[in-house]
Amino acid sequence: MTARGPDDAGQAGRGGQETGRRLRADARRNRARILAAAEEVFAEKGEGASTEEVAARAGVAIGTVFRHFPTKRDLLAAIMKELRARLVDEAAALAAGADPATAFFDFFAFMVERAARVRTVLGLLAAEGMGVRTDEQIRGALENVVGELLQGAQRAGAVRPDVRLDQVMAILTATCQGAMHGAWDDDLRRRTLMIVFDGLRPRP
Amino acid sequence: MTARGPDDAGQAGRGGQETGRRLRADARRNRARILAAAEEVFAEKGEGASTEEVAARAGVAIGTVFRHFPTKRDLLAAIMKELRARLVDEAAALAAGADPATAFFDFFAFMVERAARVRTVLGLLAAEGMGVRTDEQIRGALENVVGELLQGAQRAGAVRPDVRLDQVMAILTATCQGAMHGAWDDDLRRRTLMIVFDGLRPRP
Amino acid sequence: MTARGPDDAGQAGRGGQETGRRLRADARRNRARILAAAEEVFAEKGEGASTEEVAARAGVAIGTVFRHFPTKRDLLAAIMKELRARLVDEAAALAAGADPATAFFDFFAFMVERAARVRTVLGLLAAEGMGVRTDEQIRGALENVVGELLQGAQRAGAVRPDVRLDQVMAILTATCQGAMHGAWDDDLRRRTLMIVFDGLRPRP
Amino acid sequence: MTARGPDDAGQAGRGGQETGRRLRADARRNRARILAAAEEVFAEKGEGASTEEVAARAGVAIGTVFRHFPTKRDLLAAIMKELRARLVDEAAALAAGADPATAFFDFFAFMVERAARVRTVLGLLAAEGMGVRTDEQIRGALENVVGELLQGAQRAGAVRPDVRLDQVMAILTATCQGAMHGAWDDDLRRRTLMIVFDGLRPRP
């Protein structure tokens, strides 16, 4: 049977090999296609979607999926890892050389807008979304970026000095989830963020 | 006879609890136990939990669950209906006779605190949580209560006049989901709400 | 569990009490309604139809059905018993005082036409239809009537003298089943019977 | 990939047996074993028999049955398709090169004798047996063969010229069903067919 232990996916670097591993060209290509397909499928149907469907959408056989990701949980974890990494990169780019006073809010808005489209971001931010405990390294990376942006904004006087990182992460997470599940339109999202941002800004 | 529809012998009565279909005493008792068990089970393990476990926890046979809720989806829907109704009731109680300036914020905090414990509240507020589309009536009822509280608070000058109900519902929903998935502790919840509330208050 | 022995319905007079039993008026009425409903339901959906549906259509509770017919098999058996009895009666009526040369063929045609409408006649004639072994008494009664009609027709020279009763029963059964399953229209039925009848008539 | 349609890797080839979907050798072997087992099981216990028993008798796991036939109904349909195809083949063989005057009757008798053993033939001929609507192509194929045999026999003067194909199919069907359900012995079958055949022959 299938070991049902709760934490058996945690061994970082086991589920889905590191992208750097020397893989045959087609193997690397397949890995990417599977990941992309999985992101789509799980986004559409939720984590309950079948691995077979992922394989089908990726155009590979089911066995290939399991060769790359020995467990469904591993697949899920890999998606998040990738997603989060992508976001961190984009965030870093936003942070570099921008006006600190706006960079923070821009990134915040960017994340929320993103969440509205990428359903899977759910678990991404949540401590325990989708039954997967995203590995702490990446989670930490995101917090780092946001932390930097936050400090910059605070130094620039654009965010209240008494606000701490955990609060920001909490509100960011919450807003992303709301945007995702609630199907907010652009206008509602803008007006909602306005309130949140006002809460973060210093009292005049 | 054996009406096969979901026998929603609902405690529709605002304050009472007996208006529903005339069911035999034991039947009503079982229905309640099943609902309670289901709330627990789904809260713990998510919507993927098995109906059989619900039956076990409720101390009835599997057939009894299906007699009351012909479909798993029906069971899920019933949970939400009940949950939402309960919240609406409690909200109404809060609203009655309290200082409008604080009632709104009290209710908001109350909901979020609640969500932190009851995992199922997720779908409750989301447009489409758990694959169940909660019926519009109850959804509307919640909006009504919140709407009244909001107006009261705005008239009392405790909330910015330009804030609209959809924004409030959006932030409320988001914060509930964040609290639920994020496992915030009491302190983090308090500090997070502080920011949100500040965003809602009039600029000085 | 449910005794799965093949023959446990045979104890004549057990499944469904004899019509003569002193029953409360409403009890007798219920018995009749159930029987009628069952005939309809099983005719429409086959023997796989649920007992609950029979109860529903009869307007009684499920318990009442089982009080009258302790087993589904008993219910099925009762239907056939009744059906067969009815047919025997009608056959006898046909036979009485009619021209023996035509009575036989008339009855044959009558049965087949009947079968085309009453789906349940299936098992009625078959040795083992619907998993129920119709009790021999009634089965015998039918054979008796047909036998008499056959003899009359043979004496009148309308049927070949070398034809025996078992052959007639076999063809009658087969034709009824064909008519039932095949959904023959009136014309096809007539033309088909024409062939069968010609096979039964003396060679000129 | 995992085409979820009924993979009717049929031995469609008239005489051969390999034209179907290219399946791995073991897959084709399993498909055949399942089909054989199903024919047996359903023949013995009727269509109510469990799929699990089919799997057991075929010596495969339950999942394998459903991989080949996604639905019980598909399995039933496949059996009939195969059965009918087999009969059509054998009928064609009988028809080829035989004396038309006897070929027709030989085939008729052959079918009925067959039906007496293979319970599943029921639905095979009936318009709607077992809840499965056999596909029209095969149904048509049978009619074609019988039609040819009929014409040959009529030209040879062995069958009345006014008999039409629909009548013949009707009687053939009926007799098969009678033989199947009625458990006729060899003698009764012979004598019954004698009558039917006489009805089909020209009046002297």
Added chain:
DNA sequence: AATGAATGAGTATTCATTCAT
């Protein structure tokens, strides 16, 4: 490495039957 067939535990749902009201 890839394929895709096989496995088999798991799950929702149905239904004959029993039994408390």
Added chain:
DNA sequence: AATGAATGAATACTCATTCAT
């Protein structure tokens, strides 16, 4: 006698995972 709720075995079907090709 009637009611209808409860029972629980049975059953079709799904899906993660393994393994022979």
